[in-house]
Amino acid sequence: MTKVITYGTYDHLHQGHINLLKRAKDLGDYLIVGVTTENFDVNRGKINVEQSLMERIEAVKALGIADEVFPEEYFGQKIDDIKRFGVDIFTVGSDWEGHFDYLKEYCQVVYLPRTEGISSTQIRESQSYKLGVVGTDITIKKFVDNSKYVNGLEYNSIFFDEDVYFDFSNISNKVDSYDDLLKMNDVIYVASRPEKRFSYIKKALEKGKHVISESPLSFNSKETKELISTASNKNLILFDSIKTAFLLSFSRLILLIKSGVIGEVKAIDATCTSLEYKDWILKTRFSDSLSQWGPVGLLPIFKILGTKYKTFSYDVYEIDGIRNAYSRLNFEYDGAFASLALGIGVKSESDLRISGTDGYIYVPSPWWKSEYFEVRYENRSDNKPYFYQSDGEGIRMELVHFINCIKKQSKNYYVEDDITNAITSTLEKINNIEK
Numbered sequence: 001m002t003k004v005i006t007y008g009t010y011d012h013l014h015q016g017h018i019n020l021l022k023r024a025k026d027l028g029d030y031l032i033v034g035v036t037t038e039n040f041d042v043n044r045g046k047i048n049v050e051q052s053l054m055e056r057i058e059a060v061k062a063l064g065i066a067d068e069v070f071p072e073e074y075f076g077q078k079i080d081d082i083k084r085f086g087v088d089i090f091t092v093g094s095d096w097e098g099h100f101d102y103l104k105e106y107c108q109v110v111y112l113p114r115t116e117g118i119s120s121t122q123i124r125e126s127q128s129y130k131l132g133v134v135g136t137d138i139t140i141k142k143f144v145d146n147s148k149y150v151n152g153l154e155y156n157s158i159f160f161d162e163d164v165y166f167d168f169s170n171i172s173n174k175v176d177s178y179d180d181l182l183k184m185n186d187v188i189y190v191a192s193r194p195e196k197r198f199s200y201i202k203k204a205l206e207k208g209k210h211v212i213s214e215s216p217l218s219f220n221s222k223e224t225k226e227l228i229s230t231a232s233n234k235n236l237i238l239f240d241s242i243k244t245a246f247l248l249s250f251s252r253l254i255l256l257i258k259s260g261v262i263g264e265v266k267a268i269d270a271t272c273t274s275l276e277y278k279d280w281i282l283k284t285r286f287s288d289s290l291s292q293w294g295p296v297g298l299l300p301i302f303k304i305l306g307t308k309y310k311t312f313s314y315d316v317y318e319i320d321g322i323r324n325a326y327s328r329l330n331f332e333y334d335g336a337f338a339s340l341a342l343g344i345g346v347k348s349e350s351d352l353r354i355s356g357t358d359g360y361i362y363v364p365s366p367w368w369k370s371e372y373f374e375v376r377y378e379n380r381s382d383n384k385p386y387f388y389q390s391d392g393e394g395i396r397m398e399l400v401h402f403i404n405c406i407k408k409q410s411k412n413y414y415v416e417d418d419i420t421n422a423i424t425s426t427l428e429k430i431n432n433i434e435k
C-alpha cells in the first residue's frame with residue numbers, strides 16, 4: 001500500500017484545495033492530510049485564517065477524499081509524521097516547489113500542479129473594508145503599518161484633527177474634515193486625544209461605521225455605556241483598542257491562570273512606565289499616566305480578578321507640570337489585592353507579577369508587549385518558561401479579530417464590554433476628584 005501525506009490550512013476550502021487533494025490521492029492508495037492549527041499558522045506568519053481548526057478539519061473530512069485527517073501543530077512535525085505513519089510520498093502544491101526537498105531523506109517528495117486563479121486570500125479579501133483614521137497619536141504609525149498585513153482591511157485616508165507632533169510623512173491621503181473621512185470609509189480608527197474620542201466615536205456610529213478606538217473610549221461612564229449600546233443597537237462593531245489583550249503570550253497567560261497553575265490568585269502587581277514620549281506629552285498635553293497607561297495596566301487585573309473590586313484607592317503626582325504624571329492605584333478584592341504604578345515622567349522596572357497560593361507568574365519589562373513569561377514555584381526546578389511569538393505587538397491579531405467580528409457579527413471576547421465599562425468608571429473616579 002502506498003501512503004501519501006499532504007498538508008494545508010484549507011481556510012474556506014475551495015476548488016484549488018479539492019483538485020490538489022484528488023491529485024494527491026491519485027499518487028497512492030491511502031491519503032493522510034495534516035491541517036494546520038491556529039497557533040502553528042500564527043508562528044509561520046499566516047495570521048488571517050478565518051475558520052477555526054475544527055471547521056477546517058470537518059470541511060476536509062466531508063470531502064471523503066482523505067483516509068485520515070489530523071492537526072499539524074509545530075515546525076518539524078512533518079518529519080515525525082512521515083516516520084510515524086510510514087509515509088511513502090509527501091506532496092504539496094507547486095507554490096512550494098523546492099521548499100520541502102529536505103524531506104527527500106525520509107520519503108519521495110512530489111510537487112503537484114497548483115490550480116491557478118483561486119486562493120483563500122482572494123476569498124477573504126472579497127469583502128474589503130476601507131479604514132479611515134482620525135487623530136494625531138503616535139500609535140497611528142504602527143497601526144497603519146500593521147493594517148497592511150490584514151486581509152479584508154485597507155487603509156484609505158486620515159484626518160489630522162490638530163497640529164501633528166510626529167513625522168507622519170509615510171501616511172498618505174489627508175482629508176480636510178471628519179465628515180469627509182466618514183464619507184470615504186467603512187471603519188474608523190479613533191486615535192485622537194482622549195477627551196475628543198467620545199464625540200468622534202458617536203458620530204461614526206451614527207453614520208453606520210464600525211469603530212476601533214484607542215482606550216479609554218471616554219472618562220465618563222454614561223458616555224461609554226451610550227457608545228456600547230449605540231453600537232449594539234445598530235449591529236456595529238466597537239472595539240476598545242488594547243493591543244496587549246491580543247498578544248498570544250498574554251492571552252495564553254490568562255488561560256494558564258484560569259486553569260489553576262499558580263493556585264488561587266492573591267495579588268497582582270503591575271508597573272507601566274515610559275519616558276519615550278515625555279516631550280510630546282509635555283508640549284501637546286495629549287495625555288497623562290492614566291489615559292496613556294491606565295487601560296493596559298487595568299487589563300490583567302480585570303481579566304484575572306474581575307471588574308467587581310471591593311475598594312479602590314489611589315495617589316497621583318505631578319511632574320514637570322503634567323497632572324497625574326505618576327499614579328498608583330490599589331484595589332482590594334475578596335481575598336486578593338492588586339496594585340498598579342503608572343508613569344510618563346518616571347522610569348521603573350515595568351514588569352508584571354501575579355502571585356498565587358501555589359506559585360507566581362513573572363512577565364519581564366515591558367510586560368505589555370512581552371512574548372515571554374515564566375511560571376515560578378518554590379522549588380525552582382519546577383519553573384517553566386513560556387514563549388509565544390506575536391508579530392506587530394498584538395495589533396495585527398487585534399485587527400484580524402476586528403475584521404472577523406465585523407464579518408461574523410460577533411463580540412470582542414478579548415476586551416469584553418464589562419472591562420471597557422470598568423476601565424472608564426475606574427479612571428473616572430480619579431478624574432472627578434482631580435479636576
Ligand code: C2G
Nearest residue numbers: 007008009010011016017020092093094114115118
Ligand atoms: N493549493 C492549490 N491551488 C490553489 C490553492 C492551494 O493547489 N489555488 C494547494 C497548496 O499548494 C497546498 C494545499 O492546496 O498544497 C493547501 O493550501 P493552503 O491551505 O494555502 O495551505 P498552505 O499554506 O499551502 O500549507 O504545513 C502546511 C503546508 O506547508 C501547506
